[in-house]
Amino acid sequence: MEPAGFDVDELIEFWTLLDEDRELLVGKRGATALGFALLLKHYSRYGRFPRGRSEIPDEVVAFVARQLGVAAVDLGFYEWAGSTIEYHRAQVRDHLGYRLATVADQETLTGWLSEAVAHAERRPDRVREELLVEFRRLRIEPPTAGRLLRMVRSALRTAERDWASRIEGRLGPAATARLLTLIATNEDEAGEDDSDEAGSLLSLIKARPGNVSLESMMTEIGKLQAVRALGLPAGLFADVAPRILDDWRARAAVEAPSHLRRHPQPLTVTLLAALVHQREREITDTLVELLIATVHRIGARAERRVTNELINAFKKVTGKENILFSIAEAALSAPDDAVREVVFPAVTGGEQTLRELVHEFKTKGPVYRRIVQTTLRSSYTGHYRRGLIARCWRCWSSAATTPPTGP
Structure with a gap:
């Protein structure tokens, strides 16, 4: 066993x-x-x-x-x-x-690897696995591990160079020039700082969103406008594998402008275009999340404000039926006498009890709804577009005016 x-x-x-x-x-x-x-x-x-x-x-x-x-x-x-x-x-x-791999076999398979595998896969270990599978399929004994590694690296470089040339051609001269302005500098290379300059457009595009606030939302809107102003062609990366695009975006995000300038121009603009393309999607998602979070926060604040202002409105005046009966009886027994002499003495607590009774009716009736609506409307004013406010208001009004169900 x-x-x-x-x-x-x-x-x-x-x-x-x-x-x-x-x-x-x-x-x-x-x-x-x-x-x-x-x-x-x-x-x-x-x-x-x-x-x-x-x-x-x-x-x-x-x-x-x-x-x-x-x-x-x-x-x-x-x-x-x-x-x-x-x-x-x-x-x-x-x-x-099987037979031993010749130099011609290695060159042929390196070209095949760059076109069939490396154009959609950037991980060297996975590319190497596909290369070994192809060697076995052709019944060719692979060369040494060092030679295999050189074949994989050569295929990855060739695939990246081909992709970069293709992307630069799709961008055109105008879009290429706009992308290169992101890393342009007038400083001497000897004294150049490898990090992004504070306030630069590239730094703005790379920056992470702040906390939920109107200021953060306006900052993200500015980012989105800056990204769209670069004018990348539609379908620029339509046939690029997501894994390749993510790899380019990650490289452009971590490399300083000085490093990006050292690449051949086709690769530089490809990395920058991938960063801009991916950031446009990410910034749009961030704006949606900020909007939703802000709406929830404003709704919570409005609810707390209404609750604090009208907390006393829920105080109930007890014995309303007996009070009303006493008032009616006193008024009928002496219809020509003054109110303070006839009506007020008929109620326990006098004039103050009657005031509380009137206040309870007002706060439980249409006045309460008007106050809540006014508070919510003032909270939303200045923060959102008219269409969004109207939509939220219609939903709330419909819910508020729906008659209660049940016993």
Whole structure:
């Protein structure tokens, strides 16, 4: 039984010696047979030879050794350099139909990599994986790890250079000139500061939004107007993968103007255009969030203000029915006498109770609604456009005038 945690199914699928594999083992014994078998199955599994004993797990060595009837420790006697292993490698390549990669193969695959993979993927590890898959598909043994890395870097540079030329062509001279003004400087290069100048347009575009306030909203509106004034063509990045666009935007956001100026012009304007394009969307989203937050804040303030002003309006005058009956009875019994002499003495509390009764009626009737509406209207004035205020007001008025339901 294999050690716990190791994939037994993978062992059986990829490391089982087939009949055709055993034909190649005829005449080989002990460590030679075990080493050759491991070379063969590793190449079948990964499309390349192991770099040494340390690259083959002990579980795999034990599994293959049991099939050959030899001890796993015999692998220590196998020579990983010299004529014997080179002969074994040649046998494996011939058996599996592989060949060594030539310089022409590497150049061809580097060009394929830049067009088919690197134009939409900027992560070197993922690009390398796709390159190895293509080597296996063509049954070509890949070169050394260092050479693979150089192929990947070359493909990424070529793809970026092609994209930059294409984007610059779409921008045109006028838009290109406007973008370059973002990093223009009149200072001597020797005394130049690598950071953005305070108050510059590029700094404004990069800046994060402030706290929820009217000032923050106006600042974001200014950013949006500045971004749109640069006049990027519609569909500039329509065929660019989002991952590539995000990578350009991130680079432009962290690089200082002096660094951006060191790039070739096509790459410089591409990075700046990506930053401006993405920031336009981000600033628009920020404005929507600020607007919603401000509306909620104004609504909460208006509610608190109304509550504080009318808190006393909910004081109830008790015994209203008896008071009204007493007033009516006193008025009918002495209709020609003065009010203060007849009506007020008939009510407990006198004139003050009658005033409270009148106040309760006013605050529970249409006067209360008018005060709330006036307060909300004054809170919104000066902050929002007339259309938004009218829409909010219609919604509130409809809710306020809907008659209550239920018992």
